[in-house]
Amino acid sequence: MSGARDTFGRLREGVAQIAFGNPIYKLTLGGRAPTALAVVPPDPWPGDATEGSALLAGVMRFAGHTVTIDPNGEPHWRAGNPGWLDALHGFAWMRDLRAVGGDAARRRARALVLSWLDHNAGWNSQTWAPEVLGARVANWIGLHDFYCASADDEFRARVFDSLARQLRHLTRVVPGALDGESLVTAAKGLVYGGYCLPESEKIGSDALRLLERELPRQILPDGGHVERSPSVQLRILRDLIDVRAVLRVARADVPESLQHAIDRMTPALRFFRHGDGGLALFNGSREEEPALVDTVLAQADARGRPLKSAPHTGFERLIAGRTMVLMDTGVPPLPGLDAAAHAGTLSVEVSIGKERLIVNCGSHPVKTGVWRSALAGTAAHSTVVMAETNSSEVFEAGGLGRRPAHVGCERQEADGAVLVVATHNGYSRNFGYLHRRRVYLAENGEDLRGEDTLEPVIGATPQPQPFTIRFHLHPSVQALPTQDPSQVQLRLPSGAVWRLRVSGGTVELSESIYLGSGDEPRRTTQIAIAGQAGAGHGGSEAITVKWALRRERKGA
Numbered sequence: 001m002s003g004a005r006d007t008f009g010r011l012r013e014g015v016a017q018i019a020f021g022n023p024i025y026k027l028t029l030g031g032r033a034p035t036a037l038a039v040v041p042p043d044p045w046p047g048d049a050t051e052g053s054a055l056l057a058g059v060m061r062f063a064g065h066t067v068t069i070d071p072n073g074e075p076h077w078r079a080g081n082p083g084w085l086d087a088l089h090g091f092a093w094m095r096d097l098r099a100v101g102g103d104a105a106r107r108r109a110r111a112l113v114l115s116w117l118d119h120n121a122g123w124n125s126q127t128w129a130p131e132v133l134g135a136r137v138a139n140w141i142g143l144h145d146f147y148c149a150s151a152d153d154e155f156r157a158r159v160f161d162s163l164a165r166q167l168r169h170l171t172r173v174v175p176g177a178l179d180g181e182s183l184v185t186a187a188k189g190l191v192y193g194g195y196c197l198p199e200s201e202k203i204g205s206d207a208l209r210l211l212e213r214e215l216p217r218q219i220l221p222d223g224g225h226v227e228r229s230p231s232v233q234l235r236i237l238r239d240l241i242d243v244r245a246v247l248r249v250a251r252a253d254v255p256e257s258l259q260h261a262i263d264r265m266t267p268a269l270r271f272f273r274h275g276d277g278g279l280a281l282f283n284g285s286r287e288e289e290p291a292l293v294d295t296v297l298a299q300a301d302a303r304g305r306p307l308k309s310a311p312h313t314g315f316e317r318l319i320a321g322r323t324m325v326l327m328d329t330g331v332p333p334l335p336g337l338d339a340a341a342h343a344g345t346l347s348v349e350v351s352i353g354k355e356r357l358i359v360n361c362g363s364h365p366v367k368t369g370v371w372r373s374a375l376a377g378t379a380a381h382s383t384v385v386m387a388e389t390n391s392s393e394v395f396e397a398g399g400l401g402r403r404p405a406h407v408g409c410e411r412q413e414a415d416g417a418v419l420v421v422a423t424h425n426g427y428s429r430n431f432g433y434l435h436r437r438r439v440y441l442a443e444n445g446e447d448l449r450g451e452d453t454l455e456p457v458i459g460a461t462p463q464p465q466p467f468t469i470r471f472h473l474h475p476s477v478q479a480l481p482t483q484d485p486s487q488v489q490l491r492l493p494s495g496a497v498w499r500l501r502v503s504g505g506t507v508e509l510s511e512s513i514y515l516g517s518g519d520e521p522r523r524t525t526q527i528a529i530a531g532q533a534g535a536g537h538g539g540s541e542a543i544t545v546k547w548a549l550r551r552e553r554k555g556a
Contacts, residue, residue, distance in 0.1 A: 020123040020169070029168050033161040038198045039249045041242070043142040044299055046291055047095030055097055056108055062087035064365030064519045074115040082126065083366055089120070089127045090135035091143075098146045109147040110155065113140070117158050123169065130173050131182040134189025137166055138242065141192045160197075167193035171203055175210060180218065180337045181225075181232050187211050188239045195250040204246075208255060211243065215261045223268030224313025227337050228330060230272035230279040231286055234296060237265045241299045266297060267304035271317055272326070274351040278517070280326045281349065281360040282315070283333070284340030284367065284376070287517045309411055316411060318418040321445020322353040327437075328383075329409040329422040332392050338399045340367060343392035344381035345404055345424045346437045350448065350549070355492045356474035358382050362515035368397050375515060379470060384435050384452050386467045386533065391426030391435075402429065416443030425457070432462030433533055446551040454533040455542030464534035469505065469545055472512050475524040479509055488527055489552075497552045504545035505529035 019025065054061060058071040063083030069075055075088065087093065091113075097105040120127055140163060148156060170193070174186045187207045194204020218226050218236075225233045240262050247254050272280045277290030309316055314330010326349045332341050340363070350358040361380035364371035374380060378390045385391075393401030404426035412419045423436040438451040452469050456462050473479055478491040482499075486507055490498045512526035533543050 020128075021125075023122075026122050029165040031164065031168065032199075033157070033164040034198045035157070035160060036198075037141065037144060037196050039196050039246070040144060041142055041192065041196060041246045041249050043095075044295060045095060045238070046289075046295060047097070047099030048289075049096070049099040049101075051093070052096035052098070052100035052105060055093065056100065056105060060088065060093075061519070062093070062365075063367075066519075072111075074119075075112075077116065077119045077127065078124070081366060082368070085126050086129075086132050089116075089132050091139040092135065094139060094143045094147060098143065103150075106147060106149065109143075110151055113147060113159065114155065117162055121162070121165075128166075128169065130170060130176065130178055130186040133166055133170050134174075134186035137163060137170065137189035138192040141196045142242070163193065163197060167197065167200065167203065171206075174207075175214075180227050180339075181236055183214060184211070184218070184236050184239050187214070188243055191243050191246055195246050195252060204250075204252075208243075208247075208258075212255050212257045215240075215257050219261045219265060220312040221264075222307060222310040222312040223264035223266070224271075224310050224315070225265070225268075226313075227283065227333050227340065228313055228315075229283040229285045229340055230269070230281075231284065231288060232340070233265065233269050233272060234279065234288055234293060237262065237269055237300060238296050240265070241296065262300055263302045263304065266300040266302035267307050268310060268313070269293070269297065270304075270306035271310055271315070273306070274326075274349070274356055275322075275324060275354040276351070276356065277354075281362045281516050282326075282328055282344060282347070283342050284363045286362060286515075311409070314407065314409075316409065316420045316422075318420060318439065318441040319445075320416055320418065320441050320443050323441060323445035323448060324351050325349070325439060325441055325448065327420060327422065327439060328381075329407060329420065331405075331407045332400055332403045335399065340398065341392070341400050342376040342381065343378045343390040343394050343400065343403075343426075344383060345378075345391050345407060345426055346422055346435060347381035347383035348437075348439065348450075349382065352492060352496060352498075352551075353494070355476065355494060355496075357477055357490065357492065357498065358471050359474050359514065359516060361472055361513060362517075364515055364521075365519055370396070372396050372398065379468075380472070382471045384437070384454070384467055384469050386427045386431055386433060386435070386454065387465045388468075389427070389430060391424065402426075417441065427454075428457045428460075431465050431533075432457050432460035433465065448549040450547050450549075451544055452547075453542050453544040456534070462534055464532055466530065466532050469529040469531075469547070471500070471527040471529075472514070473525045473527070474516075475514050475522045477525070479525045479527065481509060490549075498549055499552050500527060501548045501550075502529055502545065503547075504543065505531040 058069045060067045065084045097109045190207030194200045278287030316327045318325040328347050376394045378385045392403035404424040407424045409422040419440045421438045427433045433454045436453040440449045476493045480489040486502050488500045508528045512524045513521040514524045
C-alpha cells in the first residue's frame with residue numbers, strides 16, 4: 001500500500017511538472033494586479049517574541065530543524081526537509097517578528113518577502129503546493145499591515161502582483177487530490193484572496209461553496225475532526241475562525257454551515273485539553289501553546305462545555321475530582337486522512353489538576369522517517385503491545401496500512417463514577433487475539449482502576465504470544481520502585497504521591513522519551529507490565545492484567 005501511494009504521488013508530481021513547470025505556464029499567470037487590499041482582515045494570533053528575536057539574529061527554527069544564516073542575508077529557499085520548507089514558505093513565522101515589535105523586525109520581514117519574490121516567482125512542486133500556497137496567501141494578506149506599513153510603492157506593487165499570480169494558480173489546482181486539513185488550508189487561501197483582493201469575489205464565493213460541501217464530511221457530529229488529531233482540531237478551528245473574520249470585514253454573509261462547524265468544534269477542542277491548558281497527544285498531536293489555545297477558544301465565541309464523550313471521533317473523557325483520563329476508543333482515520341495517524345488504539349492519558357501523569361510519547365516536528373516509525377508505533381503509547389507489533393501498520397512516509405477493522409466502546413456513569421469498556425481487533429489477523437480495556441474512575445477522582453484482557457478470537461486457537469502494557473510518564477513525574485515488585489510509587493511536582501498496583505504481569509521501570517513539546521526529546525520513564533497470552537492454556541483462554549492507580553494520603 002505504501003509503495004502504491006509513493007508511485008501515484010511521483011506520477012502526479014511528474015504530470016504537474018510538465019503542466020506547471022514550463023516557462024509558458026508562468027506567462028498564463030499574468031494579468032491585472034491590484035494595488036491595494038479591498039479589505040484588511042484581523043489577525044489576532046499571538047507570535048513568539050523569542051523565536052522572532054532568533055529570526056532577527058539569523059536563526060530559523062522550523063519543524064525540528066535549525067538553519068543559521070547571516071542576519072541580513074537570504075535563506076536558501078529550496079534546501080531543507082519538507083516540513084521545514086513548508087513552514088518557511090508558509091510565512092506564519094512573520095507573527096514571531098511582529099511579536100518582537102519595532103522597525104527592525106518590520107524591515108526584516110519585508111526583506112524576506114522581497115527575497116522570496118526574487119527567488120520563487122515560478123511554480124515549484126514543494127513551495128507552490130496548494131496547502132503551502134494557501135497558507136502563504138492568507139498570511140501575506142492577514143499580516144499586510146505589519147510588513148507593508150511604510151513600504152515603498154515598488155515593494156507593494158511586487159507583493160500584489162505576486163499575490164494575484166499565486167491566487168490564479170491556486171484556483172486551478174484546488175480541490176484536486178487534496179483532502180482533510182490540506183484542503184481546508186488551501187480553501188482558506190482562496191477565501192482570503194477572493195474577498196480581500198479587488199475584483200476577485202467569485203474566487204472567494206467559489207471557495208466558500210467548496211468549504212460548505214466539505215465541512216459536513218470533515219467535521220463529525222460530535223465536533224471532532226475526521227483526522228482525529230487534537231492539533232489538527234486546533235488548526236482547522238483557527239482557520240475557520242479566520243474565514244469567518246474575512247467574511248465579516250467584507251460584509252459578506254457567513255454561511256450557516258461555517259458557523260455551525262465553529263460552534264461544534266469549540267467544545268470538542270476543550271474536550272482534548274489537559275488541566276495545564278495544553279492538548280492531549282494522539283495521532284501526531286503536540287501539547288501546543290496554552291495561550292494560543294485560549295486565543296482560539298476566545299475568538300471562536302462559541303458556548304458549550306467540554307464534551308464527556310466524542311463517540312463519532314472515537315475518544316472518551318473521564319473526569320472526577322481533580323483527575324482526568326482521555327482514552328482513544330476509535331478506528332484510525334481512513335486512508336488519505338491518516339498521514340499523521342498513530343497506532344495508539346485504546347491508549348490513555350491521565351492528568352491530575354494541572355499536572356500530567358500518564359502520557360503518550362508525542363510526535364517529532366519531522367513527520368516522516370525514523371521518528372515517525374518510533375513515535376507513531378504502539379509502543380510509544382500508553383496501551384498494550386502484543387509481540388512487539390503495532391496494532392496498526394505504520395508507514396515511515398506517513399499513513400497506516402493494516403489497522404483495526406473494529407473498535408467498540410461502551411460508557412457507563414453512576415453517582416459520579418465512570419466506567420469505559422473498549423475493544424479492538426488490531427491483533428486478530430496476525431495473532432488471533434482481541435484487546436479489551438476497562439477503565440474505571442471513582443467519584444472522588446483518587447481511585448483509577450483498569451483491566452487489560454487479551455482473549456482469543458471466537459473460533460481461533462492462537463499461539464501463545466508475549467505482550468507488554470506500557471504507561472509512559474510525563475518527564476516531571478518521579479517513579480520510585482517499592483519493596484513490593486508489583487507496585488510503583490509516582491511523585492508529582494506538587495508533592496502528591498500516587499501508587500500503581502499491578503496483578504497478572506511483571507512490572508519493570510525503564511527509559512522512555514517525551515516529545516509533547518519542543519524540538520528535542522526529553523528523557524522520561526515508562527512502566528512496562530509484561531506477560532504471556534495463551535501461556536499454559538493452549539491459547540484457548542483469555543488473560544487479564546489488573547492495575548489500580550490510587551492517591552496516597554499522608555499518614556494513611
